Amino acid sequence: MLEIDGSFGEGGGALVRISTALAALTSTPIKIYNIRANRPKKGLSYQHLTAIKALAKITEAKLEGAEIGSTEIKFTPQKIKGGNFYFDVKTAGSIGLVLQALMIPAAFAEDKTTFKIRGGTDVKWSPPINYLENVTLPLLEKMGYKGKIKLLKRGYYPKGGGIIEARIQPIKRLKPIKLTKTRIKSIKGISHAGRLPLHVAERQARAAQKILQENGLDAEIRIEHSNDTLSPGSGIILWAEGNTRIGASSLGEKGKPAEIVGKEAAEELIRFLEEGAPIDKYMGDQIIPYMSIAGKSIIKTVEFSMHAYTNIHVTEKITGKKFKVKGDLGKPATIECP
Template sequence: MTSSIAQSIVQIDGSFCEGGGQLLRNAVALSALLSKPISIFNVRQNRRPPGLRRQHEAGINLAASICSADTKGVEVDSTMIDFRPGPIQLPKTLSADPGTAGSTTLLLQIAFPCLLFSPSAHQAESESQEAPYHFGISPTLTVHRRGYYPKGGGSVLCTVPAIPGPLFPVVLTERGEVNCDPGECPPQRMVSDAHRTLVASGIPARKISITAVRERDQDVVGAGGGILLWAETDKGCLIAGSAVSIKEKKPKRVGEEAAKELVRNLSHGGCVDEYLQDQMIIFLALAQGTSIVKTGPLTDHTRTAIHIAQRMTGARFHLDENGPDSTTITCEGIGFTPSSR
């Protein structure tokens, strides 16, 4: 390796702020997308045990297959990895399987930014997209099978469309009024306790609608359940709360947890919840122009995502923390396109 190549490698301390898997996923995704080699040390230093788990290994290998990357240290328990990306070559069908009851959405988190852009996709002209709230992105996600802990075995298909140019910026500064609080969950005890908790928080019962859903036996692996609640506003915002059922947790507690999480995210008046807050940082950095998002208290995951996005892309972020419960994130994006690689 020549000294000029060595100097171009971005060195990243994996113990920064939240020091977990999100830092790893964001850094690798941007490395693949921007053709910037990275070395990450102290991988998942703030987790016990530290180092890569099988889900992280599968995610990095998925990103490597997207951009024909050379890797080093991508194995379980490793606390240092090297990722040297090559060209992204799409469209093609990709698959990843951590072999455990890990999160399919966390695998998607590392792959999705890479899949949005490729020279072939960029050249495919499509109709003008006018959906600034969604950055102009319209993916589809189909759940073929759910796999419950500890067996796993779920299957999800995500189809990512070609985009004709850089992502649109977003402006989310007014949440608006909550229209309704729909949700999906089994069994009935989760429904009743979630409903009771929402009403106790001050949400009118007439605005709450929860539907119980039971999957067919042939569509699941293992036994389990969960509850997803979300609030829709007249400004197009979605605020969510969720909880997963496990053997040691009573249905009553599952329903209460999801409802309390939703209420907590509604209480701060932001336009996104605590989980979407950090997930959108990569896309703010890549979008063209100025994005402004009002949210609740800034999470460590979001601070980490901003740190990595600034290091990797050069996008400029400004944080206006208006007290402990309100933050406005402003980002001047880089207007990334495949030709700017």
């Protein structure tokens, strides 16, 4: 059984999710210990637990230690199966993070897979579901990945209650990706608000457009408004389209003006675009497992993050593939999987 130190590098839930996802893909029995050992709240939370149990479900895995607060698990997966699955995080825990883990092995199931997941669609420290839909999937499609994400209902902190449906088609292999130069044609976005006045979403969009225009950029931002969410909330996501997708986002909070929300997302996107690299810092870590699956891949990211460093470590350990990185942590870098 392969042993992985859960406190390595970033030492958070990402290490647990990526490790179990790659173990599911490669049918590798793993033991993860020291899970989130350096965090104020050690061990597994609801969203980590949902991801692990979901991966166990689609691989009929034997799972030990899977409970809230656990700092050690054993995961022994079998064959990946397709079908229809429903998972509930039971809190506002991130749907996006659960789906990230499931997407890795699901593409290699024998049959197509449909996931319906309930939880938070737009919550702190995780990718908004619109990011996975408009940045992650289009980039993976360049590698031959086949998937669709449908947002059925938004879920904000603290009650969650958001629902998405993801459909993953089986593929035999992934194509290598070579993405080191940037050509941008347009910028798009979605500004949303739930159980708040419509003008919150409109002001977020206007503030983002103002900052972008001051930097010579135009953006087409769609407004979404609903009174159907369990908790009030808002947010905005922007993405640049061309030979790549580069995304940035910001969330509303109590006492945080809508103008600041829009400004934050626009400024982050501008910062990414100014670096001239075609992969943003979030996709820079998400794409690592897929590069190892495809092989012969090379990307340039605007920032080599601790998440990317950690993902490379566990990916190398489980798959045996080796990566080469040119660049320092926190700086633009070229990442290659020969």
